[in-house]
Amino acid sequence: MTVGEVTLGAAQLGAELGERATLVQFSSAFCAPCRATRRVLAEVAAMVPGVAHIEIDAEARLDLVRDVGVLKTPTVLVLDAHGREVRRAAGQPRKADVIAALGQAV
Template sequence: MRGQESDKRLGAAELGRELGDRATLVQFSTAFCAPCRATRRVLGEVARMVPGVAHIEIDAEDRLALVRELDVRKTPTVLVLDAEGRIVRRATGQPRTADVVAALGDAW
């Protein structure tokens, strides 16, 4: 997962759910995206393993304004947010569990 720090903050108003206490994994997906299903499993597993981490999946087709605002160009795209909702990491494609866990270090 590559770094992409941002001053923009995302919260429940934009994401539709509350942020995790320590970090949030935001996944942009589409209905027919096979890597999105695998990414959902990986991020869900990490969120269950690591206390204070939430996983929020967003249907990119339903949230086009947010997709454009965040310059999401393909699915899956994963954003790692810190506790304040700042984007600290961004990646496209199916992540490996170890990479997601490592990326969470940037959120703390």
């Protein structure tokens, strides 16, 4: 699965998409980098108007994990306003990288 092939909506994510973009984080319970990623994405979402942060428990949503091709946690998908994936990163992102990736989505 490549970037641009994935489109997700509120029904699949269990939360509303952001008005301008959405940061979707796939996490697991015992993942230390997931906690740091949650903080970074929450800070960015609070800084940038119209951006939502949705965290998904990968173990509880194996169907979605398989559908979008997530291989490890944390994995972050950057979705545009229509729910189309514009960027993807595995591992703990830096705040500057998240902000740059949002630039492609909005």
